[in-house]
Amino acid sequence: MTPPVIEWQEGTVTAIRPETRQTKSFTLALPKWMAHRAGMHYDVRLTAPDGYRTERSYSVASAPERVGTIELTVERIADGEVSPYLHDVIVTGDQIEVRGPIGGYFVWDVALGGPLLLIGGGSGVVPLMAMLRHRAAQHATVPARILYSSRTPEDVIYRSEFDALAAGDRGFEAFFTFTRQAPPGWTGYRRRIDGVMLQEVIKPFGKQARVYVCGPTLLVESVATALAQMGLPIERIRTERFGPTGV
Numbered sequence: 001m002t003p004p005v006i007e008w009q010e011g012t013v014t015a016i017r018p019e020t021r022q023t024k025s026f027t028l029a030l031p032k033w034m035a036h037r038a039g040m041h042y043d044v045r046l047t048a049p050d051g052y053r054t055e056r057s058y059s060v061a062s063a064p065e066r067v068g069t070i071e072l073t074v075e076r077i078a079d080g081e082v083s084p085y086l087h088d089v090i091v092t093g094d095q096i097e098v099r100g101p102i103g104g105y106f107v108w109d110v111a112l113g114g115p116l117l118l119i120g121g122g123s124g125v126v127p128l129m130a131m132l133r134h135r136a137a138q139h140a141t142v143p144a145r146i147l148y149s150s151r152t153p154e155d156v157i158y159r160s161e162f163d164a165l166a167a168g169d170r171g172f173e174a175f176f177t178f179t180r181q182a183p184p185g186w187t188g189y190r191r192r193i194d195g196v197m198l199q200e201v202i203k204p205f206g207k208q209a210r211v212y213v214c215g216p217t218l219l220v221e222s223v224a225t226a227l228a229q230m231g232l233p234i235e236r237i238r239t240e241r242f243g244p245t246g247v
């Protein structure tokens, strides 16, 4: 059966919020809003005055429970085509062409259950946050942990929201690792995600863990390989690759 065609629509930017020095969240009001499943993405299409067009995918950061709008969190890639345009040119009130929600594999909802282990690098945290926002909106008690790799403390997206979620919910814990510079006095992880770190974070969940890994290609591949080597069943590991670089 051919999948249904998802039409392009003009979303209106109703808010822009800086998250870190390199990331901003854009709220879009959609005339044809449809509930997504946490982990899905939208395509964004830009058209130049001469008709040149280009598209990129951006995960939905907001929970499906937020009706009528979606939030996208975009990292500015210095030599990129689309992300600098979104950061430097788009202002509140502008219209952006989008198509979605797209995807049915890298998705989680409360009905799928847990325990839920989320592993992200850089902007790969975006669809994972959608899963946590959905879990919170549903008041779900599914045990959940996130292991999030960033270059420096200033690069951690949604830091205060992670702290607030962890403070109000004994079923959720956030673990951070810093690959270039850790905060002063930091006693946690300060290296790329490796097998030892994964063993420690997954420990209470064991092989029952339902794992979602998202981020730069190298991170995703090395984490998925390490999890498989630890004996985690392949069908419990879902991955999404955002781009070529590492954190």
Ligand SMILES: Cc1cc2nc3c(=O)[nH]c(=O)nc-3n(C[C@H](O)[C@H](O)[C@H](O)COP(=O)(O)OP(=O)(O)OC[C@H]3O[C@@H](n4cnc5c(N)ncnc54)[C@H](O)[C@@H]3O)c2cc1C
Residues within 6 Å of the ligand: 041, 056, 057, 058, 059, 060, 073, 074, 075, 076, 077, 079, 080, 081, 082, 083, 084, 123, 126, 127, 216, 240, 241, 242, 243, 244, 245
């Ligand atoms: C399913 C999916 C969901 C995505 N969700 C998000 C999201 O929520 N937030 C987000 O910020 N990005 C997300 N991305 C990445 C996004 O689609 C773009 O690839 C990214 O914004 C770069 O586009 P650009 O036009 O600015 O750069 P391009 O012009 O495409 O690339 C410029 C240079 O940057 C390199 N590059 C491309 N992508 C990346 C990257 N992700 N990291 C580092 N270097 C890169 C390229 O190799 C090239 O050298 C997602 C990708 C996929 C496939």
